[in-house]
Amino acid sequence: MDALSRPLTDRTLFALAEGYAWLPNRMRESGGRVVRTRLMGRPTVALRGPDAVRFFYDERHVRRTGALPEPVVGTLFGHGAVHTLDGEAHRARKELFLPLLHGDRVAGLAEEVARAWDEAVPEWGGRPEVVLFDEVSVVLTRGVCRWAGVPLGEGDGDGAEALARDLVAMIDGFATLGPRHWRARRARGRQEDRLARLVEDVRSGGVAAPEDSVLGRVCRHRDASGEPLDARTAAVELLNVIRPTVAVSWFLSFTAHALHRWPEIRERLRTGDAAYATAFTHEVRRFYPFAPFLGGHAVTDLTWEGERIPAGALVLLDVYGQNHDEKLWGDPYAFRPQRFLERPAESDELIPQGGGDPRAGHRCPGENLTIGLLETLAVRLARLTYAVPEQDLSIPLGRIPTRPRSGFVVTDIADVTDAHAPAGRPAAA
Ligand code: HEM
Numbered sequence: 329m330d331a332l333s334r335p336l337t338d339r340t341l342f343a344l345a346e347g348y349a350w351l352p353n354r355m356r357e358s359g360g361r362v363v364r365t366r367l368m369g370r371p372t373v374a375l376r377g378p379d380a381v382r383f384f385y386d387e388r389h390v391r392r393t394g395a396l397p398e399p400v401v402g403t404l405f406g407h408g409a410v411h412t413l414d415g416e417a418h419r420a421r422k423e424l425f426l427p428l429l430h431g432d433r434v435a436g437l438a439e440e441v442a443r444a445w446d447e448a449v450p451e452w453g454g455r456p457e458v459v460l461f462d463e464v465s466v467v468l469t470r471g472v473c474r475w476a477g478v479p480l481g482e483g484d485g486d487g488a489e490a491l492a493r494d495l496v497a498m499i500d501g502f503a504t505l506g507p508r509h510w511r512a513r514r515a516r517g518r519q520e521d522r523l524a525r526l527v528e529d530v531r532s533g534g535v536a537a538p539e540d541s542v543l544g545r546v547c548r549h550r551d552a553s554g555e556p557l558d559a560r561t562a563a564v565e566l567l568n569v570i571r572p573t574v575a576v577s578w579f580l581s582f583t584a585h586a587l588h589r590w591p592e593i594r595e596r597l598r599t600g601d602a603a604y605a606t607a608f609t610h611e612v613r614r615f616y617p618f619a620p621f622l623g624g625h626a627v628t629d630l631t632w633e634g635e636r637i638p639a640g641a642l643v644l645l646d647v648y649g650q651n652h653d654e655k656l657w658g659d660p661y662a663f664r665p666q667r668f669l670e671r672p673a674e675s676d677e678l679i680p681q682g683g684g685d686p687r688a689g690h691r692c693p694g695e696n697l698t699i700g701l702l703e704t705l706a707v708r709l710a711r712l713t714y715a716v717p718e719q720d721l722s723i724p725l726g727r728i729p730t731r732p733r734s735g736f737v738v739t740d741i742a743d744v745t746d747a748h749a750p751a752g753r754p755a756a757a
Pocket residue numbers: 410411412422425428568569570572573575576577578579618619622680681682683689690691692693694695697698
C-alpha cells in the first residue's frame with residue numbers, strides 16, 4: 329500500500345493554522361521535493377522546483393476547473409473567473425488580460441498611480457500619523473480606476489476609500505472562515521452588483537467607455553463560444569484587474585518594512601538606479617509571503633520523480649517554499665536585492681505570481697504591472713522622510729494573507745527629495 333492509498337488524516341485545518349510555514353515544514357520533514365498529504369478530503373501531492381513548475385503548468389497533467397475551493401472563488405476571484413477555466417475557454421478568456429503584459433500599459437498604469445501618490449503625499453504630511461498600507465490601497469485604487477476607465481463609486485469624498493476597503497476585504501478574507509471571510513463576500517457582492525450595472529450601461533450606450541480602456545475591452549470581449557460575457561462575469565473580470573492591482577499594497581507595506589530593517593537599501597533605492605529598483609522589487613516579491621501555494625486536480629494517473637499521483641488528486645505547487653528554497657537561492661532568508669543584479673530572475677524559479685508562460689497557462693498576466701508599480705512606488709517611498717514610531721511590525725506566518733501587523737504606521741512625513749526625478753536620474757538630496 330503506498331502513502332496515497334493509506335487513510336491519511338485530513339490536514340486542511342493544520343494547513344490553515346500553520347499558514348505559510350505548513351508546506352515548507354512538511355517538505356523539510358519529508359526531506360525532498362514532494363509532500364503527500366490529504367486536503368479537503370482528497371489525496372494531495374505538493375511539489376516544488378523549476379521542473380515541478382513545468383510539470384504543474386502542463387494542462388495534460390493539472391487542470392483548474394472545479395479545483396479551487398468555493399470559499400476562495402466566492403471572495404478572491406469571483407465565480408466564472410479566468411482562474412477557474414481550462415483549455416479553449418481559458419485561452420479565449422486570457423486574451424482579455426494579455427495586453428496587460430505590454431510595456432505601454434505598464435507605463436500608463438504606473439503614471440496614473442504615481443500621480444495619485446503625488447497628490448496624496450502633501451496631505452499625509454499634515455496628519456499626526458499615517459497607516460501606510462491603508463493609504464497606499466487608496467492611492468492604488470484611484471490610479472487603477474482612472475487607468476481602467478472605471479468610476480470609483482459611492483462613498484465619502486471621491487469614493488476611493490470605500491472602494492479600496494472593499495477590494496482589500498476581498499483579498500484579506502479568502503483563507504479564513506471567520507468574520508474576515510464574510511466581510512469579503514459582502515464586499516464582492518456589492519462591487520459585482522455595481523460593476524455589472526456599469527457594464528450594462530456601457531453596452532446600452534448610457535456610459536462611454538474608451539475603446540481601448542480595460543472597461544471598454546471587458547464590455548466588448550467575446551468568449552470561446554463567440555458570445556459576450558454576461559454582465560456578472562464581466563464584472564468579475566473587471567474586478568480581476570482592479571483588485572490585484574490594489575493587492576500591491578501588501579508588497580508596499582513589505583517594502584516599507586525592508587527599508588526600515590535595512591536602511592542602507594533606502595539610500596541605494598532613492599538614487600533612482602533603475603536596475604537596482606527592479607532587483608529590489610524581485611527580492612520583495614521573493615522574500616515576503618503572499619501567495620502560499622497554488623493547486624489543481626491531476627487530469628489522469630501521473631508520475632512525478634517516481635512518485636505516483638492518482639487521477640483526481642490535488643496537486644499543489646509550493647510557491648512560498650520554492651521562493652525560499654536553499655537549493656535555488658543559497659541564503660534564502662537573507663533579504664538581498666543584489667542577488668538579482670548578479671543573475672536574472674528565471675521565470676520558473678521566481679514564482680510569487682505563478683510560473684510558466686502567462687500567454688499559455690495560468691501565470692499572472694499582471695506581473696509586469698506589479699513590477700512596474702512597485703519600482704515606481706518603492707523609489708517614491710525611499711525618497712520620503714518619515715519617522716517610524718513604536719508599533720507591532722511582526723509579520724505573522726499563520727495568517728494568510730499576512731503583512732506587518734500595524735499596517736506600517738509612519739509620522740512626520742515630508743517629501744524632501746525630488747520625487748518626480750525619473751528612474752535612472754539621481755534625486756536631489
Ligand atoms: C500583488 C500583486 C500580485 C500577486 C501577488 C499576484 C499573484 C497571482 C498568482 C499567484 C496568480 C495565480 C497563478 C496561477 O494560478 O498559476 C495570479 C493570477 C492572476 N493574476 Fe495576479 N498577482 C498580482 C497582481 C496582479 C495584477 C496587477 C493583475 C492585473 C492587473 C493580476 C491579474 C491576474 C489574473 C487575471 C490572474 C489569473 C490568470 C489565469 O488564471 O490565467 N494580478 N496572480
